[in-house]
Amino acid sequence: MRDAVDLLMAQWARERPDLDVWPMGIMGRIARLSRLLDRELKEFFASYGLERWEFDVLATLRRSGPPYELTTGALHRAAMVTSGAITNRCDRMVAKGLIERIPDSDDRRSIRVRLTERGLALVDEVVGPHVANEARLLAALDPEERDHLAGALRTLLASLGDTTLG
Amino acid sequence: MRDAVDLLMAQWARERPDLDVWPMGIMGRIARLSRLLDRELKEFFASYGLERWEFDVLATLRRSGPPYELTTGALHRAAMVTSGAITNRCDRMVAKGLIERIPDSDDRRSIRVRLTERGLALVDEVVGPHVANEARLLAALDPEERDHLAGALRTLLASLGDTTLG
């Protein structure tokens, strides 16, 4: 089965036969997949009245374990967005009653963000269906292919220095 | 080598042992790689005074072959952004002298966008170094891993229906 990137690479091979464009077979597919999968996830979360970034914040706090709180900085690094974006997101989630801001007793520069009971209940309700939806999106891969794929992506991520979450 | 997604999955395994979060090993890595690679490409193109999206438009036109022109709609589908975004991008690239708008003689609703001589020269100058830069970013993979990775990503893209460019 040919995909959009096969066509793209065939065009380059015809127009610029002097170039070996093999990297596009990986870079182009990661970029296109990222966009397509984002759309799918957006649609899924909308069915729960959630924005995708809201779930990201909830999930980051949830998986950190009790008491389900992290500093703004940790959230900003986990989400790979600027600190200003996190301030904005937290403002809206506080207004929605999903999280609360708590001053850090050790470092008065820091703000800790904590799941409310409502936020905790919501993320625990959504995460199961979310993983099932992700599995549906990846159903074209058999178990062996999944492992190989995850392994190659891990190699790449690690080589780019993405080894911590914040 | 562990990466950020290994940590994330270990957290979920601890907090929600009832869930098998294997899909995150692929979905999470595609999302994080996409962001990291975007940053790298942005930096690369900046060294040529280009935005990433400008190169995307130039490259889409260039690889379509002479006379290096496509409709606005074809660009919009190839770039996976809304038609409004393409109008905006084309406005700025016309102002910069990289492309020109030409009425379509067959369909008066359509506008054809064509590379100027300057746009053609620029994309032909940049594409080689661009591919070399992409190869550098993927250097952690050996040739066999590259092929397997590209193959698995192709399977996924095709299963999501991404089989044409416009």
Add this chain to the structure above:
DNA sequence: ATTGATAATCTCAACGTTGAAATAAGAGCA
């Protein structure tokens, strides 16, 4: 204690995209 450097967060103007509506033109059919 004071100074200077570093760090955590917030603020805000600039920017680009989205999504929906508007405009205009082709296509099918009676």
Add this chain to the structure above:
DNA sequence: TGCTCTTATTTCAACGTTGAGATTATCAAT
């Protein structure tokens, strides 16, 4: 010829992110 549906593009207000700067606090060294 007139009607309706569809398609191609542009317009524009709303929205969220970025990137730089401001603020406040910690840390290390003296």
